Amino acid sequence: MGVIVKKIKGTEDVLPKQSYKWQFIEAVMRDEAKNFGFKEIRTPVFEHTELFQRGVGDTTDVVQKEMYTFDTKGKESVTLRPEGTAGAARAVLEHSLTNEGLPIKAYYLTSCYRYEKPQAGRLREFHQFGIEEYGTSSPLADAEVISLADSIFKRLQIENLHLEINSIGCPECRPVFHNALKSYFADYKDELCETCLTRLDKNPMRILDCKSPVCSKIAEGAPKITDYLCEECENHFAKVREYLEIAGIGYTVNPTIVRGLDYYTKTVFEFVSDAIGSQGTVCGGGRYDGLIEELGGQKLPSLGYAMGLERLLMVMENQGIEIPEPEPCALYIAGLGDNAQSKAFELIGAVRNTGLPAETDVVGRGLRAQMKYADKIGARFSMVIGDNELLENKANVKNMTTGEQTELSLDESFAEKFSALVLEAKFSK
Ligand code: ATP
Ligand code: MG
Numbered sequence: 001m002g003v004i005v006k007k008i009k010g011t012e013d014v015l016p017k018q019s020y021k022w023q024f025i026e027a028v029m030r031d032e033a034k035n036f037g038f039k040e041i042r043t044p045v046f047e048h049t050e051l052f053q054r055g056v057g058d059t060t061d062v063v064q065k066e067m068y069t070f071d072t073k074g075k076e077s078v079t080l081r082p083e084g085t086a087g088a089a090r091a092v093l094e095h096s097l098t099n100e101g102l103p104i105k106a107y108y109l110t111s112c113y114r115y116e117k118p119q120a121g122r123l124r125e126f127h128q129f130g131i132e133e134y135g136t137s138s139p140l141a142d143a144e145v146i147s148l149a150d151s152i153f154k155r156l157q158i159e160n161l162h163l164e165i166n167s168i169g170c171p172e173c174r175p176v177f178h179n180a181l182k183s184y185f186a187d188y189k190d191e192l193c194e195t196c197l198t199r200l201d202k203n204p205m206r207i208l209d210c211k212s213p214v215c216s217k218i219a220e221g222a223p224k225i226t227d228y229l230c231e232e233c234e235n236h237f238a239k240v241r242e243y244l245e246i247a248g249i250g251y252t253v254n255p256t257i258v259r260g261l262d263y264y265t266k267t268v269f270e271f272v273s274d275a276i277g278s279q280g281t282v283c284g285g286g287r288y289d290g291l292i293e294e295l296g297g298q299k300l301p302s303l304g305y306a307m308g309l310e311r312l313l314m315v316m317e318n319q320g321i322e323i324p325e326p327e328p329c330a331l332y333i334a335g336l337g338d339n340a341q342s343k344a345f346e347l348i349g350a351v352r353n354t355g356l357p358a359e360t361d362v363v364g365r366g367l368r369a370q371m372k373y374a375d376k377i378g379a380r381f382s383m384v385i386g387d388n389e390l391l392e393n394k395a396n397v398k399n400m401t402t403g404e405q406t407e408l409s410l411d412e413s414f415a416e417k418f419s420a421l422v423l424e425a426k427f428s429k
Contacts, residue, residue, distance in 0.1 A: 010116070010124025012310070020326045021313060026109055028155050029129045033107040036148045038131050041106040043087035045113075049077040055086030055295055057262020059203040061211075064195065066114040080113035083261065084130045084306060085288070086295075092134055093297045102135030109309075121279030121311045130285075130306035134292065137301035139236050142267045142287060143243030145303055149271060149283050150249050156312075157321050161282060164254040165244075165269040166225065167237040168205070170289065173230035178204055180223040188218045208258045224255040233266055240267050263288040267303070273311075275318045282315055283307035330356040330422055331397070332374035334367055336386040343410060344385055350415035356422060374400070380422065385410070399425055 007013060014022055030040070049069050056062050068080040081087050088106055091097075097104050109129050116122050131148060133141055146163065153161055169177060181204035185192065192200070192207065196215050199206040208219045229237065244251055251269075259268045268286030285305020292300035316323070331351050335344035344360040351358035359377065361370045367384065374382045381397050389395040389410065396405040397418065402425075408417050 008124070010118035012123060012125070021323045022309065023326075024323045025156060025309065025312060025316075026129070029107070029109065029152055032148060032152045032155060033131065035151075036105070036144065038105040038107040038133075038148070041088050041091060041108050041132070042110075043081075043084070043091050043108070045111065046078045046080050047087050047090065049079040051086050051090055051295070052079050052082060055089060055263065055291060056083065057203075059199050059206050060262050061195075061209070062114060062261065066116055068113045068115060081110070082114045083112055084108045084110050084128055085132060085261070085263070085291070085304060088130075088132045089134075089291055089295055089297075089302075092132075093292065093295060098135065098298070098300060103141065104134040105131070106134075107131040119279070121276055121308070121314055123310060127309040128306040129309060130304060132302065132304035134302040135300050136303075137289065139239035139267075140243055141303060142236075142240040143247060143249075145285065145305060146240075146244060146249060146269060147247050149285075149305060149307065150247070152307075153271065156316060158312075158315055158319060160275045160315065160319055161271045161273050163244075163249060163251040163269060163271055164257055165240070165251050165267065166254055166257040167229055167233055167240075167266050168225050168258055168264055168268050168286075169229050169233050170265045173228055173233055174205075174225075177223065177225050177228040180228065181205060181207070184222050185218070191218060203262065205258050206262075208256060219256070225258075226253070226255045236266055259284055259286055263291040263294065265289040269305070271307070273315045273318075276311065276314045279311060281308075282311045327357060328378040328380060329359050329374075330380050331358040331418060332370075332377070332379035332382045333358070333360045334370040334374070334382065334384045335360060336367055336384065339390055340385040340387070343390060347385075347410065347414055350412075351418055354415050354419045356419060380425065381418075383408075397421065401425075 052067060053063055062082045067082055069077060071077055088108060092104060107130065111125055111127050113125055115124060118124060131145060133145055182200060185200055185204055185207055189197065191214055193210065193212045193215055196207045196210050207215060208222060210216060210219070257268050257270055264286045266287040266289065270281045271283040273280045273282055283305055287303040289301040292298065292302060331348065333344040333348055335341035348358040348360050365373065371382065379400055381399055383395050383397045385395050393410045394407055395410055397408050398405050406421055408414055
């Protein structure tokens, strides 16, 4: 096949047969976000490369290896967003949203781009639902954002996910931890991968997040951040755990979670599934109290997370969760001949205006083929209009499940009477 009918490696199409699944989970996400007081933010798919270098962090895998970066014709370096937080933070600053009162609560549903090795649950174009809450340092906010993720999973009836949380400290206590890590990893200089060697000086915590088996093995024996937290971070973490308990959200503390992006402080967390293989992290996030300042704004403690839609769908599929299929066509009208077709076209218009899906032939098929199509699309009712029906201005609407027929006039009352019929009808499925 030629190149134009092949998608780019690491990208996926969502075909019309499958898109209802995406729409369903997205609708749940939007609705839960609304219940928690979050409003949607939409930012461009590309940003100045510098934003991600600063916002995501120079020493991260994302910035070092995974970004789609290119020069525009105007010789500007731009990057396709690898994640949503930096762009949202940029928009908050650019539009001075902080003047409109705190906290600012925003969510996004977007595509992200990372040049990674494609495999199950790891794509080059993938989709995230994410939330951002700016302007609060309270541990209640940490518990609130985690609750929002938890509510989404509960509404989707997902059971096989567990919450792991950690605190990775703040600029007060982290330097001490960094030093402890540096002296620990210094003994393994000969074994660490090249990337981690460069991280040893600049950001040794990143080594804990390395995916190479050798580095992860070494990392197992490394000092634990939870032994190095300052009093404030310790108290904050204790409060977050207390609030999670109040919310009835189960968790385990996992001191090895550091998250892949540089901007995190204090709370970090992941919702992990054991059921979908090594790409088991469905949702990851935490607090990033220094991000807005890093991007040139005021000090604005903030937090958030992102969940991967592809991985979420994998978990749901694995658990056998059935996503409700979209409402099928309520009425298919077959028209025989030009005049009947015009009438059919007029009537389906009226039915559609009542909010019910209706279809007629737009291909020019004969009656049998039209009825076959009505069957294929699972039409609840069908109706045939020919010369006789036109003459009498009446036709039989047939319930495709029971075979029952009801005569309706083909006048202005048609759509309303048909809706009433739909309300009364019982269907097999
Ligand atoms: P991982 O450790 O699996 O590489 P990450 O730490 O890079 O994940 P984040 O940047 O925190 O991931 O992104 C949040 C979520 O987005 C992840 O938990 C995952 O569900 C999803 N995600 C991240 N990268 C990809 C990808 N390449 N393909 C599909 N989903 C992804
Ligand atoms: Mg990653």
